[in-house]
Amino acid sequence: xxxxxxxxxxxxxxxxxxxxxxxxxxxxxxxxxxxxxxxxxxxxxxxxxxxxxxxxxxxxxxxxxxxxxxxxxxxxxxxxxxxxxxxxxxxxxxxxxxxxxxxxxxxxxxxxxxxxxxxxxxxxxxxxxxxxxxxxxxxxxxxxxxxxxxxxxxxxxxxxxxxxxxxxxxxxxxxxxxxxxxxxxxxxxxxxxxxxxxxxxxxxxxxxxxxxxxxxxxxxxxxxxxxxxxxxxxxxxxxxxxxxxxxxxxxxxxxxxxxxxxxxxxxxxxxxxxxxxxxxxxxxxxxxxxxxxxxxxxxxx
Amino acid sequence: xxxxxxxxxxxxxxxxxxxxxxxxxxxxxxxxxxxxxxxxxxxxxxxxxxxxxxxxxxxxxxxxxxxxxxxxxxxxxxxxxxxxxxxxxxxxxxxxxxxxxxxxxxxxxxxxxxxxxxxxxxxxxxxxxxxxxxxxxxxxxxxxxxxxxxxxxxxxxxxxxxxxxxxxxxxxxxxxxxxxxxxxxxxxxxxxxxxxxxxxxxxxxxxxxxxxxxxxxxxxxxxxxxxxxxxxxxxxxxxxxxxxxxxxxxxxxxxxxxxxxxxxxxxxxxxxxxxxxxxxxxxxxxxxxxxxxxxxxxxxx
Numbered sequence: 374x375x376x377x378x379x380x381x382x383x384x385x386x387x388x389x390x391x392x393x394x395x396x397x398x399x400x401x402x403x404x405x406x407x408x409x410x411x412x413x414x415x416x417x418x419x420x421x422x423x424x425x426x427x428x429x430x431x432x433x434x435x436x437x438x439x440x441x442x443x444x445x446x447x448x449x450x451x452x453x454x455x456x457x458x459x460x461x462x463x464x465x466x467x468x469x470x471x472x473x474x475x476x477x478x479x480x481x482x483x484x485x486x487x488x489x490x491x492x493x494x495x496x497x498x499x500x501x502x503x504x505x506x507x508x509x510x511x512x513x514x515x516x517x518x519x520x521x522x523x524x525x526x527x528x529x530x531x532x533x534x535x536x537x538x539x540x541x542x543x544x545x546x547x548x549x550x551x552x553x554x555x556x557x558x559x560x561x562x563x564x565x566x567x568x569x570x571x572x573x574x575x576x577x578x579x580x581x582x583x584x585x586x587x588x589x590x591x592x593x594x595x596x597x598x599x600x601x602x603x604x605x606x607x608x609x610x611x612x613x614x615x616x617x618x619x620x621x622x623x624x625x626x627x628x629x630x631x632x633x634x635x636x637x638x639x640x641x642x643x644x645x646x647x648x649x650x651x652x653x654x655x656x657x658x659x660x661x662x663x664x665x666x667x668x669x670x671x672x673x674x
Numbered sequence: 675x676x677x678x679x680x681x682x683x684x685x686x687x688x689x690x691x692x693x694x695x696x697x698x699x700x701x702x703x704x705x706x707x708x709x710x711x712x713x714x715x716x717x718x719x720x721x722x723x724x725x726x727x728x729x730x731x732x733x734x735x736x737x738x739x740x741x742x743x744x745x746x747x748x749x750x751x752x753x754x755x756x757x758x759x760x761x762x763x764x765x766x767x768x769x770x771x772x773x774x775x776x777x778x779x780x781x782x783x784x785x786x787x788x789x790x791x792x793x794x795x796x797x798x799x800x801x802x803x804x805x806x807x808x809x810x811x812x813x814x815x816x817x818x819x820x821x822x823x824x825x826x827x828x829x830x831x832x833x834x835x836x837x838x839x840x841x842x843x844x845x846x847x848x849x850x851x852x853x854x855x856x857x858x859x860x861x862x863x864x865x866x867x868x869x870x871x872x873x874x875x876x877x878x879x880x881x882x883x884x885x886x887x888x889x890x891x892x893x894x895x896x897x898x899x900x901x902x903x904x905x906x907x908x909x910x911x912x913x914x915x916x917x918x919x920x921x922x923x924x925x926x927x928x929x930x931x932x933x934x935x936x937x938x939x940x941x942x943x944x945x946x947x948x949x950x951x952x953x954x955x956x957x958x959x960x961x962x963x964x965x966x967x968x969x970x971x972x973x974x975x
Binding site: 393395398399400402405407409411413414415422424426428429430433436438441442444446448450451452453454455458460 | 761
């Protein structure tokens, strides 16, 4: 089973209530700024549970270190014994995050993508787009980034991966030319407003995973046609949806969960004119399923 | 610095608000029964943060495995990098838990202990008593256990450690002859009632660390003279205190925190006639401080 199938199955099981996922554990740091998330849980049908630790320290690149790091721990659900430590330094989190973006686009992107617009130039800005290659034949990419240097570096990488890349520091240039948008920044103030978005656009907002981060103006969530959460309960606490809920712009009963669309119990994109938003905060079920896949592969070798 | 000094300092700092400790992460399992706790946080003055994972699966001994397991992870607070994995299989949790009992007895036990009474026959029933050797010269020990086999095994171990051991399956026999009691069971119903307790007794209740566990009748907490929590915020959610609060028997403003007594900002035992209770649920600051001590020792070798 490929990662996309495994994680799609996981989101489906999660939305059917078959996966136990307690609230995210969180530590935040100010000097230097950083955060660490602990995501954990288990699928009722599995023999193990998973605890995933992932950190983001955004000044690390100044010291030649990657911003993100982490590891995944697999334990027996029958005895509590530690079965495996996956010392992936955050790689599996990067993969499962990119795969969630892939799944969101699979169910929500317009049939004809005329441009992929990416906000951010970091590792997820690269991987999200790379993983979209399996979903759409579109190779026209416009990337927004704050610094000339990071835009240039991003352009080189993505050109090497087969994209026709334009870069800009103007968000409106991205939204004007693309109908599949991915936001992949640690921004704490909105990058996109409603009047910048073309009809028929899908936005996957995946950068905001903490209560303080925000990439979309919260009015977008009230005015677009469909708001999809990777986890409704988690998105009430963090991510774009939490901002719109707290501002009184939307209520939780208007939300659809990604797994419901996968399970066929809720509609996804029903018309080419719709504006859809998927808010991905990263759910432990992704960590559980990717650890499962890797651990099984390891022990059968 | 010894572990008792390190952890005493930790409790003191915690009660002064100098240690960040989010709510405990928890997974519970039913088939077979078990639980896993994630305790984590950092001292503001330190350069690292600690995530501790500890599990209890109480049917493990049937399969020749210890009930408890766990590990501690030390990360840089400046970069999020993993610095050390202490694969202690729960040993450091056992030590820091026994040390907390030692500290509670140091501040709250009567000056003349005429008998140590222990409830339980597991690893903590052994370690709690072993660690009391530094606090009191009393070597008369009465142990309560459910099974003849475990009582016999316990008696052998503790006799070897220099105690005069009597065992019983009657809780009242323990409370009648001892004025320093430690409860160290995973019991889900009370073992001790108020009318069984002699004046001048101190009880350290350390077995109950989950919302479902209880060792003391909740009325004891309303009728005794002093109730001490290792962490007031944590004891509102779990342990003996949470039961008494939920039953409306006590309110949180009657509670004293162990670190306050250590800091001298609240009185401990002020008279030999008092009945005192310390409710120990296990606080991340203990894990942080013991990891700190072990990690420093490792890197300076």
